[in-house]
Amino acid sequence: xxxxxxxxxxxxxxxxxxxxxxxxxxxxxxxxxxxxxxxxxxxxxxxxxxxxxxxxxxxxxxxxxxxxxxxxxxxxxxxxxxxxxxxxxxxxxxxxxxxxxxxxxxxxxxxxxxxxxxxxxxxxxxxxxxxxxxxxxxxxxxxxx
Numbered sequence: 001x002x003x004x005x006x007x008x009x010x011x012x013x014x015x016x017x018x019x020x021x022x023x024x025x026x027x028x029x030x031x032x033x034x035x036x037x038x039x040x041x042x043x044x045x046x047x048x049x050x051x052x053x054x055x056x057x058x059x060x061x062x063x064x065x066x067x068x069x070x071x072x073x074x075x076x077x078x079x080x081x082x083x084x085x086x087x088x089x090x091x092x093x094x095x096x097x098x099x100x101x102x103x104x105x106x107x108x109x110x111x112x113x114x115x116x117x118x119x120x121x122x123x124x125x126x127x128x129x130x131x132x133x134x135x136x137x138x139x140x141x142x143x144x145x
Contacts, residue, residue, distance in 0.1 A: 017073035025066025
């Protein structure tokens with residue numbers, strides 16, 4: 001048995017990640033890049049309107065990373081919606097391990113790049129996924145005892 005509030009929260013987080021991924025992907029074209037530029041400016045605090053996604057290489061990386069985020073979020077939704085009812089332990093493992101892998105790579109790269117605010121934002125998002133996913137495991141153990 002899974003915790004319905006945990007599943008609902010995790011689905012909300014997956015929708016948030018889809019939206020964030022689409023925002024990042026908008027940086028692929030100069031006419032739609034303002035949301036991605038604003039996000040880049042926030043993570044390189046202070047917010048001073050100096051960061052821009054204004055080179056071809058930055059634009060293609062925005063497209064790629066936005067697409068990866070959307071794909072990860074869709075996978076999360078499917079794990080929550082389809083796999084969790086059948087195998088909550090496997091769903092928990094997939095959600096937590098993939099989130100921690102993302103967190104370590106993204107946060108390390110952000111720190112090295114000087115985007116320390118992104119490490120803080122990543123920590124909030126990581127906890128918003130891992131803590132409810134951990135609850136799924138607790139419910140699975142409780143239902144087998």
